[in-house]
Amino acid sequence: MRLRTLLPVLLILVVAIVLQTTLFSQTNVFTPDLVMLVVILLCLTRIRPEMLLAFGFIAGLAVDLLGSAVLGLRAIVFTIVAYLAVRTRERADIGRIITAIWVGLLTFAGVVLLVLVGTLFGQTVLLGEGVVERLVLVPIANMILAFLFAPIFVRVIDRDSTALRYA
Amino acid sequence: MLNRQPGDRTLPTLITLLVVGILLMTFDIRSEGAGVTSTLRTGAQTIVAPLQKGAAFVVNPIADVLESMTNVASLREQNLALQAELAERDAQLVAMQDDLALIEFYEQLYDLEATGSELGRTPAQVIGQPDAFDGALIIDKGSSDGVVAGQPVIDTSGYVVGSVEQVTPFSATIVPITVGPSGVAVAVGNQVGWVLPQVNTDEMRLELTDADEPVKAGDRVVTSSGSVRFPAGYPVGVIVTDASPSNDTLSTTVSPYVKTDTLRVVVVLAWPPDPISAITPDTTTTTSTTSTTVPGDDTSSTTSTTIDGNG
Numbered sequence: 001m002r003l004r005t006l007l008p009v010l011l012i013l014v015v016a017i018v019l020q021t022t023l024f025s026q027t028n029v030f031t032p033d034l035v036m037l038v039v040i041l042l043c044l045t046r047i048r049p050e051m052l053l054a055f056g057f058i059a060g061l062a063v064d065l066l067g068s069a070v071l072g073l074r075a076i077v078f079t080i081v082a083y084l085a086v087r088t089r090e091r092a093d094i095g096r097i098i099t100a101i102w103v104g105l106l107t108f109a110g111v112v113l114l115v116l117v118g119t120l121f122g123q124t125v126l127l128g129e130g131v132v133e134r135l136v137l138v139p140i141a142n143m144i145l146a147f148l149f150a151p152i153f154v155r156v157i158d159r160d161s162t163a164l165r166y167a
Numbered sequence: 168m169l170n171r172q173p174g175d176r177t178l179p180t181l182i183t184l185l186v187v188g189i190l191l192m193t194f195d196i197r198s199e200g201a202g203v204t205s206t207l208r209t210g211a212q213t214i215v216a217p218l219q220k221g222a223a224f225v226v227n228p229i230a231d232v233l234e235s236m237t238n239v240a241s242l243r244e245q246n247l248a249l250q251a252e253l254a255e256r257d258a259q260l261v262a263m264q265d266d267l268a269l270i271e272f273y274e275q276l277y278d279l280e281a282t283g284s285e286l287g288r289t290p291a292q293v294i295g296q297p298d299a300f301d302g303a304l305i306i307d308k309g310s311s312d313g314v315v316a317g318q319p320v321i322d323t324s325g326y327v328v329g330s331v332e333q334v335t336p337f338s339a340t341i342v343p344i345t346v347g348p349s350g351v352a353v354a355v356g357n358q359v360g361w362v363l364p365q366v367n368t369d370e371m372r373l374e375l376t377d378a379d380e381p382v383k384a385g386d387r388v389v390t391s392s393g394s395v396r397f398p399a400g401y402p403v404g405v406i407v408t409d410a411s412p413s414n415d416t417l418s419t420t421v422s423p424y425v426k427t428d429t430l431r432v433v434v435v436l437a438w439p440p441d442p443i444s445a446i447t448p449d450t451t452t453t454t455s456t457t458s459t460t461v462p463g464d465d466t467s468s469t470t471s472t473t474i475d476g477n478g
Contacts, residue, residue, distance in 0.1 A: 018218045021305065023226035025296035027233050028428060033298055049177045057184045061191075065211035066305070067297030068332055068342050071204050072191030079184045086177055114300060121192060128302040128346040129369035129428075138299050 005047065008157060012038055013059055021066060024141075031134060032141035033107060035059050039078050040106050040142075041150055043085035044093060044164060045157045056082030069123045077117065081110040093164055099150050104143035111138050200332075209335050212305075216338035220307050223294035227431070286398065287437030289313055290323075293430050294338070302346035304329075306433060309337045319397045319436045326424035327351070327403045328433050330396055339435070343427045344403070345369045352394035353403055355382050359391045362403060362421050370407060373421045378412035388421050398438045 016034040024032055039056045047055075060078030064071045085106055092102035112135060118126040151164040195204045235242060273279070291308035308314050320328040320341050329343035344351050350363040353373070360375035373388065386406045392399035402424055410419035 014215075014218070017215065018222045019226075020298055021215075021295040022219055022222040023230055025298065026227070026230035026428075030233070031299040035298070049175070050180045053177065053180045053184055057188065060188075062211065063297060065208050066215060067301040068303035068340050069297075069301055070192050071195035071207070072188040075191065076185055076188035079181060079188065083177065083181045111300070118300075121196065122348070124348050124364055124366075125302050125342060125346045126300045127366045128343075128364070129367065131300065131367045134299050 004159075005157065009042065009047075009055065012153075012157075013055075013062070017059075017062055017066070020063075028130075029137070030141050031137050032145050033111065033138050034145075035063050036078060036081060036107055036110050037103065037142045037145055039082050040085050040103050041146065041153045042157065043082060043089050044099070044150065044154045047157070049086045052086055053079055053082050068125050069118060070121055073117060073121065073123065074114065077110055077114045080113060081106055084109060096147060096151070099164075100143045100147035103146035103150070104139045107139040107142040108135070111135050205333070208333055212333065212335040212338055212340070216305075216307075216309070216335060219294050219305060219338070223292070223307070227294075287313065289435040289437070291339070291433055291435060293433060302343055302427065303332065304341045304343065304427060304430065304433070306339050306341060306435075307337070308435065309335045309339050311336045313437065314339045314435050315437075317396070319401075319438055320433050321401060321436060322425050322430060323432055323434060324424070325401060327390060327397060327401050328425050328427065328430065331435060341433065343425070345371060345423055345427065350374075351397060351403060352391045353388050354391035354399075355386055355388050355406065356380065358382075358417075359393055360417070362388060365420075369423060369426065371404065371421045371423060373406065373417075373419050375412070375417040377415055378417035379415070381409065381411040382406050382417065382419060383409050398436065 013035070016038045020032075020034040024030070024034060036059075039052075039059050042055055043052050056078040057075045060074035060076065061072070063074045063078075067074075088102065088106075092099050115126060115131060115135065154164045155161055191204075198204055200208075289308050289312050291306035291312075291314075293304050294307050295305045297303055297305070306314075314331055314334050316331050316334050316339075318331045320330060322328050327344060329341050329345075329347060331339050332342045333340040342348075344362070345364050347364060350361040353360060353362050355373070355375065358375050358378050358380060360373060360378070362371040362373050365372055373382075375382070384406055388403045388406060390397040390399055390401045390403060404421040404423040407420045407422050410417050
């Protein structure tokens with residue numbers, strides 16, 4: 001993987017983490033999981049699948065390190081989401097709406113997995129007020145952001161202005 | 168259907184990363200968040216904290232605007248309710264000032280010295296939360312400001328918020344009592360017990376042991392002296408529904424005073440003053456004895472006051 005691809009990815013990841021832990025953590029209605037969204041959208045780029053899984057793991061681990069839940073929980077969840085995204089991405093890049101729905105479904109799978117594994121490991125910090133609502137609101141917010149920004153995100157990472165043009 | 172191609176190394180990579188993740192989780196749970204994992208967390212938070220502070224400075228007003236736009240109707244109702252509550256509090260304040268004057272008079276009369284109210288306080292701004300699911304709060308004060316892991320945290324009104332879990336030089340992570348892994352020792356009147364967090368609600372479950380009196384909706388729940396995590400007497404919440412004891416135990420729900428999703432400023436208490444006492448359960452009973460000689464009377468009366476520490 002080239003440095004000119006790696007640097008923007010890391011920069012976007014850091015920006016996503018900072019925005020998620022500040023701006024979007026303080027709104028109750030629009031609550032995207034920006035880091036998970038970045039991991040999913042990266043799977044639409046030309047980055048090698050193994051690297052995508054590694055990015056998912058590192059991104060999840062970074063959020064784990066900043067949170068209070070057990071270390072490795074999100075790393076596992078984001079890696080699985082990246083794997084599912086890699087395996088299904090060819091069905092996603094056929095239209096803007098389809099891409100958004102694909103992102104929404106993967107996010108839903110991710111947050112359900114997060115809550116399930118968190119519950120199994122006794123992470124009460126993840127099960128506070130409104131956890132059920134957030135299982136729905138987070139995928140919807142990610143879907144909206146994917147609808148708006150998925151094409152430009154892929155073009156920036158791939159440095160290809162023709163990427164994700166939806167023929 | 169999932170799409171796989173020959174020579175694809177994605178599955179072995181996935182399995183490897185999952186194994187590493189599970190090992191990390193096991194190690195973190197076994198070490199109870201201490202050791203290497205604590206160092207890793209501290210390092211990561213130290214790097215990100217300045218960025219979060221900068222971002223919070225810019226985005227907090229934006230978040231407030233977004234939040235208020237979605238809650239205009241409820242804010243109006245809340246405003247009216249708060250105005251009524253303020254009037255009621257003003258009346259209580261006047262009565263309280265009379266009581267304080269009386270207490271001051273008695274303190275001077277019996278030469279008493281107030282203790283326990285000089286806890287060090289570190290006000291801190293809430294700069295964020297890890298994500299939509301993690302209920303922990305990140306604040307902008309850390310070990311360089313005297314914040315230590317385990318210290319209790321209250322809001323600006325003195326209501327219990329939670330306790331400090333992780334500290335870096337310039338930030339700290341607070342776990343609110345509504346999502347914390349353990350309960351809080353509390354008192355309702357002269358009865359003691361625990362409040363415990365519940366799933367998918369900010370209401371907490373109150374369990375009173377050796378209960379002999381019923382509790383009523385609106386009764387105040389405060390921290391008890393049996394708590395090793397919080398100083399006694401700090402308000403936690405109010406009882407939501409009436410309940411009566413059954414087989415010496417009583418169970419009901421408590422609505423905490425603090426709503427963590429709207430918190431912007433908190434106060435970290437430097438408690439206990441001696442950190443060693445934090446790991447020693449408080450089982451002592453304080454007894455103060457006052458001897459009074461009545462002028463013109465050759466008998467002296469001795470008043471013995473036992474404080475059971477129930478707030």
